[in-house]
Structure formats: C-alpha cells, structure tokens
Amino acid sequence: MAEFTTEDALRSRWSAAARPRAVRWFSGLGVVFVLGAAALGLLATRLTGMSYAVALAVAVVLLLTGGSCLGAAVVVQYPRAVGRLLQRLGLPLFLLAVAAIIVVAWAPVLLWPDKPLIVRDVLAVVGAVGFVSLFASFAIWWERKVAGRIQSRLGPMRVGGWHGWAQSIADGLKLFQKEDILPGGGDAVLFRMAAYVTFVPALSLFIALPFSAAWVGRDLDVGLLLIVALFGLGVIGVLLGGWASNNKWSMYGAMREACQVISYEIPLGFSLLIPIMVAGTLRLTTIGELQAGGFWTWLAFRNPFTLIAALTFLIATLASCKRAPFDLPEAESELVAGYMTEYSGFRWALFMFAEYAEMFAAGALTAILFFGAWHSPLPAAWGAAWATGPLWQQALHGVVFSGPLWLIFKGIFFVYVQIWLRWTLPRIRLDQVMHACVQFMLPVTMVVLLAQTFWQLLVPAGSVLAVALNLACTVLGALVALGIASIAVYGLRYRRRLVGTLVVDHLPGS
Amino acid sequence: MPDAPLTNSPDSLADVERVVPGELRTEEMLLNMGPQHPSTHGVLRLVLRTDGELVLEAVPHIGYLHRCAEKIGESVASFQFIPITDRLDYLAAMINNQGFSLAVEKLAGLEVPERARYIRVIMAELNRIASHLVSFGTYGLDMGAFTPFLYGFREREYILDLFEAACGARLTYSFITPGGVTQDLPDGFLDNLARFLDYFEPKIDEYNDLLSFNYIFIKRTAGVGVISPEDAIAYGLTGPCLRGSGVKWDLRRCMPYELYDRFDFEIPVGVAGGTDRIPREVVAGDSWSRYFVRMQEMKQSVRILRQCVQQLPAGEFRNKPKGILKLPPKEVYLEVEGARGQLGFLVVGDGKAVPRRVKIRGPSFCNLAITKHVCRQVLLADIAAILGSIDVVMGEVDR
Numbered sequence: 001m002a003e004f005t006t007e008d009a010l011r012s013r014w015s016a017a018a019r020p021r022a023v024r025w026f027s028g029l030g031v032v033f034v035l036g037a038a039a040l041g042l043l044a045t046r047l048t049g050m051s052y053a054v055a056l057a058v059a060v061v062l063l064l065t066g067g068s069c070l071g072a073a074v075v076v077q078y079p080r081a082v083g084r085l086l087q088r089l090g091l092p093l094f095l096l097a098v099a100a101i102i103v104v105a106w107a108p109v110l111l112w113p114d115k116p117l118i119v120r121d122v123l124a125v126v127g128a129v130g131f132v133s134l135f136a137s138f139a140i141w142w143e144r145k146v147a148g149r150i151q152s153r154l155g156p157m158r159v160g161g162w163h164g165w166a167q168s169i170a171d172g173l174k175l176f177q178k179e180d181i182l183p184g185g186g187d188a189v190l191f192r193m194a195a196y197v198t199f200v201p202a203l204s205l206f207i208a209l210p211f212s213a214a215w216v217g218r219d220l221d222v223g224l225l226l227i228v229a230l231f232g233l234g235v236i237g238v239l240l241g242g243w244a245s246n247n248k249w250s251m252y253g254a255m256r257e258a259c260q261v262i263s264y265e266i267p268l269g270f271s272l273l274i275p276i277m278v279a280g281t282l283r284l285t286t287i288g289e290l291q292a293g294g295f296w297t298w299l300a301f302r303n304p305f306t307l308i309a310a311l312t313f314l315i316a317t318l319a320s321c322k323r324a325p326f327d328l329p330e331a332e333s334e335l336v337a338g339y340m341t342e343y344s345g346f347r348w349a350l351f352m353f354a355e356y357a358e359m360f361a362a363g364a365l366t367a368i369l370f371f372g373a374w375h376s377p378l379p380a381a382w383g384a385a386w387a388t389g390p391l392w393q394q395a396l397h398g399v400v401f402s403g404p405l406w407l408i409f410k411g412i413f414f415v416y417v418q419i420w421l422r423w424t425l426p427r428i429r430l431d432q433v434m435h436a437c438v439q440f441m442l443p444v445t446m447v448v449l450l451a452q453t454f455w456q457l458l459v460p461a462g463s464v465l466a467v468a469l470n471l472a473c474t475v476l477g478a479l480v481a482l483g484i485a486s487i488a489v490y491g492l493r494y495r496r497r498l499v500g501t502l503v504v505d506h507l508p509g510s
Numbered sequence: 511m512p513d514a515p516l517t518n519s520p521d522s523l524a525d526v527e528r529v530v531p532g533e534l535r536t537e538e539m540l541l542n543m544g545p546q547h548p549s550t551h552g553v554l555r556l557v558l559r560t561d562g563e564l565v566l567e568a569v570p571h572i573g574y575l576h577r578c579a580e581k582i583g584e585s586v587a588s589f590q591f592i593p594i595t596d597r598l599d600y601l602a603a604m605i606n607n608q609g610f611s612l613a614v615e616k617l618a619g620l621e622v623p624e625r626a627r628y629i630r631v632i633m634a635e636l637n638r639i640a641s642h643l644v645s646f647g648t649y650g651l652d653m654g655a656f657t658p659f660l661y662g663f664r665e666r667e668y669i670l671d672l673f674e675a676a677c678g679a680r681l682t683y684s685f686i687t688p689g690g691v692t693q694d695l696p697d698g699f700l701d702n703l704a705r706f707l708d709y710f711e712p713k714i715d716e717y718n719d720l721l722s723f724n725y726i727f728i729k730r731t732a733g734v735g736v737i738s739p740e741d742a743i744a745y746g747l748t749g750p751c752l753r754g755s756g757v758k759w760d761l762r763r764c765m766p767y768e769l770y771d772r773f774d775f776e777i778p779v780g781v782a783g784g785t786d787r788i789p790r791e792v793v794a795g796d797s798w799s800r801y802f803v804r805m806q807e808m809k810q811s812v813r814i815l816r817q818c819v820q821q822l823p824a825g826e827f828r829n830k831p832k833g834i835l836k837l838p839p840k841e842v843y844l845e846v847e848g849a850r851g852q853l854g855f856l857v858v859g860d861g862k863a864v865p866r867r868v869k870i871r872g873p874s875f876c877n878l879a880i881t882k883h884v885c886r887q888v889l890l891a892d893i894a895a896i897l898g899s900i901d902v903v904m905g906e907v908d909r
Contacts, residue, residue, distance in 0.1 A: 147656070150657055151656070151657050151660035151661070152660065152661070152664060153660060248539065248541050248542075252563075252890070255562075256563075324654065325654070325726055327654065328891075331654060331891070332548050333548050333549040333651055333652045333653070333654060333894050334549065334890055334891050334893075334894055335890075336547065336548060422656075423656055423657050424655070424657060425654075425655060425724070425726055426650065426653040426654045426655040426721070426724060426726045426727045426730060427653060427654025427655075427726070427730075427891075428726055428729070428730070429729075429730055429889060429891045429892070430563050430889065430890075430891060431563075431889060432729060432730075
C-alpha cells in the first residue's frame with residue numbers, strides 16, 4: 001500500500017470554476033485584512049488607554065486573519081508545490097511552530113508583572129489561539145489513537161511517520177482545500193455566520209481561563225461567569241447552522257442541541273454554585289489557590305456534597321459539550337451528522353475546532369473548580385522555597401508542585417475520560433436525556449446545593465465532623481483513582497491474554 | 511392518531527402534513543430517511559411522518575436494489591444460478607447456496623454424500639455466526655456504540671479466513687452446489703475451526719457484558735418495538751424476529767433438513783425480563799429480545815459446529831451428476847433456516863436444465879413488512895433501534 005503523503009492531502013478538491021474565484025477571494029481578503037491591520041496599527045499609536053488596547057488587539061487579529069487568507073490563496077493556487085514543500089520541511093516546520101507558540105505563550109509569564117496590560121492582552125490572545133489550535137490538532141489525533149486502541153486497531157499510523165502524528169495537520173489542510181458548499185435554498189448569511197458564532201466564544205473563553213495563578217489572560221473577578229456565558233453562546237451558532245442549512249436533519253440536530261444544552265445549563269449552574277459557595281468568589285484564581293494544600297484540600301473532597309457536585313458537573317459538561325452518551329445533536333445513526341450535515345471543508349473544521357476547544361475548557365474547568373486546579377497532589381507549601389528561588393528551581397517547582405503543566409495535564413485527563421466514554425457507551429435517547437436532567441440531575445444538584453448551604457452554616461471548618469468527612473471523601477477518591485490505575489495496569493500487563501490468542505497471532509510481527 | 515389509509519405507493523404520503531391539534535400550533539413534517547442513510551442498512555427508504563421527535567408513521571419504500579434475481583434464475587441452468595444466490599443475503603451467502611442446492615437436489619432426486627452434508631452444516635453455521643456478528647456490530651452502531659462494530663468485524667474476519675481457505679472467496683462463496691460442495695475441506699481446516707471456536711465462545715459473553723447488559727443499551731432497546739407473537743405469526747416473521755417474540759420455531763429443529771436432527775442444540779427465544787440475567791425492563795418481542803436471540807444463537811451455532819468437528823466422516827464431498835442436470839417437470843418448494851429467517855426457494859422444472867420458474871422467499875422482505883406496524887408513535891431514535899433489531903439485508907428484500 002502506498003504511503004499517504006502530505007501531497008495527497010493537498011490534492012486540490014476545488015472545481016475548475018470555483019478555484020480561481022477562491023484564490024481571488026482569499027488573496028483579496030488577505031490584502032484587505034493586512035492593510036486594515038496596518039491602518040489600525042498606525043491609528044493605535046495616536047490613541048491611549050482602552051481604545052489603544054482594543055485597536056491593537058483588533059489589528060493583531062486582522063493581521064493573523066489576513067496572513068491566513070494569503071496562505072490559503074497560496075495553498076489553493078499551488079497545492080502540489082506546497083505539498084512537496086511540506087513533505088520535505090513538514091516536521092521541522094511543525095516543531096518550529098510548536099516552539100514559537102510555546103515561546104509566545106511563555107513569554108508573557110516572564111514579562112507579566114512589569115508590562116502594561118495591553119502587551120499582556122495581545123500576548124494572551126496569541127497564546128490562546130496558539131494553544132487552542134495546537135490542542136485541537138493534538139486532541140483529534142489522540143482521540144483517533146485512543147479509539148483505535150479501544151477497538152483493537154492501531155489508529156492513524158502513516159501520515160508524517162511516527163504514529164501518524166501529522167494526521168490532524170493533513171486533515172486540516174485537506175479540509176482547507178475543500179470547496180465551500182452552500183446548501184441550495186439555505187440562508188447563506190446565517191450559514192456562513194454560524195461557524196464563527198460557534199468558534200469565537202469557544203476560543204475567547206480561554207482569555208479568562210487561568211492556567212495557573214499567574215498564567216491568565218485576564219484574571220476577572222467574574223471569570224467563572226464569563227466562561228459559563230461563553231460556553232452557553234456556542235449553542236446559538238449550532239441553532240443558526242441547523243436552521244440555515246435548509247435540511248430537516250440539520251434542523252433536528254439543532255433542536256436537539258438547543259433543548260439538551262439549555263436544559264443541562266441548570267444542573268451545570270447549580271453544580272458550579274458549590275465551589276463558588278465554598279470559595280466565596282467567582283474569581284477562578286482564588287478558587288484555585290484555595291486548593292493548594294495537597295489533594296485532601298481539593299474542593300471535590302471537602303465533603304460529600306462537593307464530591308456529588310463534582311460528579312454532576314462532569315455529567316453536565318458531557319451534555320453541554322455534546323459528547324457521548326449525550327451526542328444526540330450529531331448522532332450519525334439517527335441524524336446523519338445532525339447540524340453539521342450540510343457543512344463541508346473549513347467551516348466544518350471550525351465546528352470541530354470549537355468542539356475540542358470546549359472539551360478542553362470543560363476539563364480544565366472541572367480541574368480548577370473541583371480537582372486542585374494547577375496544583376499537584378502535594379501541598380504547595382512544601383515547595384514554597386523553590387517558588388521564589390532561581391529560575392531552575394522555579395521550573396522544578398512548576399513540574400512538581402504547581403504550574404500550568406498540571407492544569408493542562410488534568411484538562412487532558414478529563415478530555416481522555418470524555419473520549420473513553422464516547423468509545424464505550426451507547427447513546428441515550430432524547431427523552432431519556434431530558435428525563436435524566438429533570439428527574440435526576442436537577443433534584444440531586446438542588447439537594448446538594450441546599451445541603452451545602454446548611455453544611456456551611458452549621459458545621460464549622462475545623463470541627464471533628466468536617467475533618468472526618470473530608471478524610472472519608474479523600475480516601476474514597478484515592479481508592480477510585482487507585483482502582484482505575486490498577487485496572488489500567490492490569491489491562492496493559494495482560495493485554496495479549498485479554499484480547500485473545502487468535503488476535504495476537506494474526507498481528508504482523510508478533 | 512387517526513389511522514390514515516396508507517398504501518406503499520409513494521404518492522399516498524405526499525402532502526399529508528396536517529396541523530396537530532393542541533395549544534401550540536405545530537405541523538407534521540415528512541422526513542425522508544434513506545435510501546442513503548447510515549442506519550437503514552443499505553438502500554432502504556423510509557418516509558416518516560413526524561411531529562417533532564415523535565414518528566407517527568413510517569412507511570418503507572423498497573426496490574432500490576432490485577437485480578432481477580428470480581428472472582435470471584429462469585434463464586440459466588441451476589448450477590449457474592448459484593453465484594446469483596450469493597448476492598441475495600450477501601452476509602450469509604452459504605445458506606443461500608444451501609437453500610437453492612437443496613431445492614434443486616429435491617427436484618432432480620440428487621443424492622448428497624454424508625461428508626458433504628456435514629461440510630454444508632459447518633459452512634452454514636459459520637456463516638450464521640458471521641452474519642449475527644455483523645448484526646451485533648451494526649446494532650451497536652445504530653445505538654451509538656462504535657466499538658462493538660469493530661469487535662464484531664474482527665471476529666468475522668477469522669470466519670472469512672476459514673471460508674477463504676475452503677473456497678477462495680470471502681463474501682460470495684458459491685461453495686455449496688447441487689450434489690455437495692465444490693471442493694473438499696483443505697488441510698488443517700478442522701484444527702483452525704476448533705481453534706476459532708475456542709477463541710470465540712468466551713468472546714460472546716464478553717460482548718454481552720459490553721453491550722447486551724449495558725444499562726443505556728437496555729434502556730434504548732427494551733420495550734421498544736414490541737411485536738406480539740400473534741402479530742409476528744400474522745406478518746409472516748421468521749428467524750430471530752419470530753423467536754424474539756417468544757415463538758419457539760426454528761426449521762432446523764421443527765422440520766429438520768440436512769443433518770440438523772443429529773445435533774444437540776437449543777432454540778433460544780425471547781422471554782420477559784427478570785429471570786436468568788435477562789434485565790427487568792425487557793418485554794418478550796421487543797428489540798432487545800430480538801437482538802439477544804442472535805447473541806444466544808451464536809452460542810448454539812458454536813455447539814453445533816463442535817459436534818460437526820467431532821462427527822465429520824471421511825468420504826466423497828460431491829455427487830457430481832453425469833452430464834447436464836435436467837430438472838424434471840415437477841415443482842419443489844423448500845425452506846431453510848437462514849440467518850434472518852426462513853429462506854424459501856420455489857423451483858419448477860420442465861425437463862430442461864434451465865428451470866421454468868424460480869421464486870425466492872426472502873425472510874428480510876417478510877420481516878421488513880412489519881416496520882409499518884411497529885414504527886408507530888415512536889421516537890426518531892427508536893426507528894434505528896427497531897430497524898436494526900429486525901436486521902434486514904436489502905439484497906434479499908429487493909432480490
């Protein structure tokens with residue numbers, strides 16, 4: 001079998017008529033955007049304060065968009081040449097991009113305290129865009145690998161060489177290449193708009209999402225509220241897309257999404273109130289710093305009610321991220337592809353991007369609110385000396401005690417849980433989703449909310465009861481974690497026996 | 511819901527959208543499901559009259575895969591028709607070969623050596639397992655569980671390897687032929703078969719744990735699309751669909767053909783839940799019962815295969831007729847128990863090699879007929895659950 005190359009991925013899928021038009025549009029828009037960015041940049045030098053910040057941020061976004069458009073024009077016009085170039089320089093270019101994004105994303109931390117807000121904002125925007133793009137391509141590849149392993153396959157193995165690392169990039173380039181199809185009789189404006197209405201909130205919530213106490217674009221005192229609001233906005237894009245597609249299946253998908261996501265906002269909100277009540281603030285960095293004293297101080301293990309709230313929050317985020325078993329809006333065995341049925345090419349990719357960004361955001365939020373945020377299971381106090389020491393000690397502190405790596409790790413873990421569930425469980429029916437919300441999630445979260453209220457009123461923080469229940473919950477959590485870990489180790493150790501001799505014998509090279 | 515008279519003609523459903531009485535003004539919507547749809551298992555087209563997520567009525571439209579199989583049967587000699595029977599129920603082609611061969615043998619009075627009969631049973635039962643594995647996998651897919659599909663196909667792969675070793679083909683075998691089988695079993699076939707059976711039997715329990723007893727799966731399928739035994743018989747349902755309704759009717763036991771009277775096996779039927787690991791929610795005749803009958807049938811097929819491996823005698827594999835096989839001017843109708851139900855062949859001879867008339871009773875066709883009856887007032891997601899549990903193969907429906 002011939003190797004699937006980047007060139008294959010880039011083989012033009014544009015029709016002869018659409019291709020020059022696409023090149024014209026891309027290059028035209030690119031030039032307009034770049035010129036606009038330059039003009040805005042010039043204008044910004046004459047402004048001050050907030051308007052200066054806004055102008056500069058918009059200029060940066062315009063520059064990025066314009067650059068992407070110009071790049072797209074080149075790719076569409078010379079797909080083979082670009083393909084050949086990427087084939088030669090693919091891996092170095094990719095590593096360079098990763099390094100650049102890391103540098104750009106880390107730079108603000110080094111510069112953080114001394115620089116004006118505007119620099120932080122611009123860097124945060126770039127860092128968020130970079131992180132989300134990187135994470136989405138990683139997560140798509142990873143989901144396919146995990147799915148493959150769960151299904152006793154290998155998953156992507158060819159593109160780019162090592163375990164198909166470039167699969168997401170090749171997919172992205174392929175999607176970029178595809179002709180942009182508007183469904184006949186659909187609402188063209190809304191159809192185009194829907195992808196952005198879904199994508200932009202999913203991206204912008206990363207501005208307020210803290211990766212650690214220092215690594216946060218804007219540490220808002222209503223950060224949690226903003227993130228939840230932006231989470232809720234995504235549904236509008238799906239509704240628009242479903243409506244504008246002029247397709248009954250899309251419409252069904254959109255309607256399902258609307259009733260599912262909006263219903264689950266309520267238990268989601270109630271579960272959110274528990275950490276807010278414990279911390280007494282909506283500022284995410286404060287909530288995170290509250291859990292610095294080792295894993296027994298993590299909010300999920302404070303008392304039984306916070307533990308239940310953590311579970312209901314996890315379930316509710318599954319529903320609002322449209323992940324299995326709540327993936328009804330895009331249930332392909334029922335609705336073909338749900339609201340995405342008529343989408344193709346890059347608009348479809350934007351929906352996918354938004355989905356994976358939301359998945360990570362949901363995982364990170366779970367970690368911040370309930371599972372120790374950016375802290376390792378060890379108490380941060382043990383490493384207090386390192387935190388202020390020389391640079392290498394600080395770096396070590398980030399790995400061992402607390403730092404953005406831990407948040408990313410925890411976020412990826414919860415994304416893994418979502419992937420794991422998706423490839424294991426069947427899908428729930430719509431009426432069952434609604435019943436589960438109204439008859440289970442809502443009462444449970446309400447009772448937990450009430451119980452937590454009384455708990456805080458009646459049980460003093462240091463009392464015997466509080467400490468005992470804290471201990472019990474911690475032990476329970478640790479046991480569950482140990483159980484999962486030991487099952488995983490057992491599975492790894494005896495995977496050949498578990499899968500059956502016939503399978504192993506048939507594998508090439510075994 | 512008033513029972514609007516609906517025929518199967520496409521016109522009858524056109525523009526019957528009505529305003530649903532109620533406080534809010536809602537309209538019924540006609541939804542075209544198929545012929546290109548992931549869960550119609552081929553080119554079945556269903557026209558759904560929906561009120562929101564509720565499907566008031568589903569009318570199947572067929573004929574997208576019609577290939578004049580019966581007409582071809584009346585134009586070629588009986589041997590030449592065998593490859594066409596492969597294409598009827600392409601997931602269980604061996605059983606199609608077997609059914610037609612048995613009909614021709616009965617008509618022409620052709621004797622079949624005992625070894626050949628054993629080989630036929632081995633192939634038919636292996637193919638039944640392969641077909642039920644696909645059914646299991648795609649049913650998981652219909653319910654949104656992706657992983658069982660890959661597992662089902664992985665296991666089926668070994669069966670296809672066995673078939674490939676025996677006859678060189680992996681899907682359309684043309685292996686069983688009037689008078690026996692085309693060639694003897696290759697060396698090592700029985701060892702590989704025994705190895706496969708040892709590997710496969712525990713896997714069935716694993717799949718039951720993964721899918722059959724999964725809480726969500728039970729919630730999705732138990733009590734959905736219940737077919738009463740009376741309805742099942744009245745609509746001419748056969749195979750796992752009939753047995754799922756609790757009717758203990760299996761041609762291999764009730765009217766044994768080939769050598770099925772020699773083997774010891776049980777006929778699994780659908781029972782009400784609450785006993786013997788059957789979940790509480792299950793009603794006899796629902797989608798879960800039909801699905802679970804297939805899972806149990808795989809175990810019984812393994813049982814039959816083990817007995818075949820033990821009993822297989824030496825001898826001829828084919829009684830090749832001298833010259834051209836002429837079909838006497840008689841009429842024979844014969845049914846075998848296919849993977850999806852009773853597969854019947856009517857062959858009429860008139861003294862020539864080419865049959866005068868060939869008529870096929872496709873079990874999928876008869877089973878599909880109940881869709882309209884069952885898919886009333888169900889949710890959109892239930893359509894996939896019901897269709898998948900009936901498990902039609904469109905090649906056999908349209909012939």
